[in-house]
Amino acid sequence: MRRPPAQPNQPPVPPSPPFNAPAARRLRAALNMGPEHVAYGMRVSYGLPYVTPDLVVAWERGVASPSNPELTALAGVLWCSPGELLGRPRSLREHRMTRGLAPEDVARAVGHDLHAYLRMEESDDWRGTERQSSALADLLGLSLADFVTVTGRDTKLGDLLRSAVTTRWQAYVRPVGKLVPLDRRLLEDALQELHREYQGQMVATLSWGGAEHGGSSASGREFMDRIVDHFWTRISDPGR
Numbered sequence: 093m094r095r096p097p098a099q100p101n102q103p104p105v106p107p108s109p110p111f112n113a114p115a116a117r118r119l120r121a122a123l124n125m126g127p128e129h130v131a132y133g134m135r136v137s138y139g140l141p142y143v144t145p146d147l148v149v150a151w152e153r154g155v156a157s158p159s160n161p162e163l164t165a166l167a168g169v170l171w172c173s174p175g176e177l178l179g180r181p182r183s184l185r186e187h188r189m190t191r192g193l194a195p196e197d198v199a200r201a202v203g204h205d206l207h208a209y210l211r212m213e214e215s216d217d218w219r220g221t222e223r224q225s226s227a228l229a230d231l232l233g234l235s236l237a238d239f240v241t242v243t244g245r246d247t248k249l250g251d252l253l254r255s256a257v258t259t260r261w262q263a264y265v266r267p268v269g270k271l272v273p274l275d276r277r278l279l280e281d282a283l284q285e286l287h288r289e290y291q292g293q294m295v296a297t298l299s300w301g302g303a304e305h306g307g308s309s310a311s312g313r314e315f316m317d318r319i320v321d322h323f324w325t326r327i328s329d330p331g332r
Contacts, residue, residue, distance in 0.1 A: 110157075110178055110179035110180060110181060110182065110186055111151065111154075111157040111158060111163070111177060111178065111179060112176075112177055112178055112179045113151060113152050113153065113154040115176060115177055116151060116152050116166065116170070116177055117152040119170045119171075119172055119176065119177075120148075120152070120170060123170065123171065125170075126145070127145035127146075127148040127149050127152070128145040130145075130148045130166070130169050130170070131143045131144050131145045131147065131148050133168075133169035134148075134162070134165045134166065134169055137165075137168065137169065138161075138164075138165035138168060138169075140161070140162065140165055143162070143165075151166070160189070163177060163178075163189075173192050174189055174190075174192055175189065175190040175191060175192055178190050181238075182241060182242075183213075183216055183241075183242060184212065184213050184216065184218060184242040185213045187232045187234065187238065187242060188213075188232065190232075191231075191232055191233070193231070193232075195209060195210055195213065198228070198231060198232075201227055201228075201231050202220060202224045202227045202228050202231065203223075203224055203227070204220065204224065216242075216244055217244050218242060218243040218244060225239070225243070236272060236273075236274070237324045237327075240271065240272060245271050246320055248271060249268070249271050249272065249320055249323070250319055250320045252264050252267050252268050252271070253268070253283075253286065253319045253320065253323055254316055254319055256268070256283050256286065256287060257283075257286050257287045257289075257290040257291070257316075257319070258290070261283040261284055261286070261287040262280075262283075264283060265279050265280055265283060268283065272327075274327065278327065281326075282323060282326040282327050285326055286319070286322060286323060286326065289315070289322075290312065290315055290316075293311055293312045293315060294312060
């Protein structure tokens, strides 16, 4: 199941894409293929001599994830696109792979030098103009939440939201709006609701005896850890 060891002076291997193990298993079964058939196809047709049935089973069980070249080969053997074998993409590279696009395709479409674009993928640090950002979102079919994530703004958004729910939320409507260009009233409602929910948890913690009720304080920490997810949930479902 081991891949060939990395050779000295070779560039680092990029991280594996988010693999959808159940989809791989389902697609293989639909073709009436066993793991041994998949492994054989990847060895013979795609020049990956180390792929064994055990490795294929490990992928399907979620014990291991295929690398980018392995994912491409697996998709070829299973007669599907690489995007059909991916889980929910998070990074710029993952969204590109989900769409089945080469780096050259994206760089050309958004008007970036290929090497500059690849550096942005590797560092998860998008540096495009407003026009290039719009072209990127259209090409990859990015939602606003996805766009904020792939352009590296999640951390800053999370910091602003945590400050908003612990102090005066009204002071953060404008800063948050600069990161996520949404209707001001929608932002106000979302921030107010997040503030109300968090403060309610803190009041409950104090009234129940603080440290004696670690479950409640843990709930507050969990809320803060997932503050960005809570924000997008309220944006997409204001009445929640």
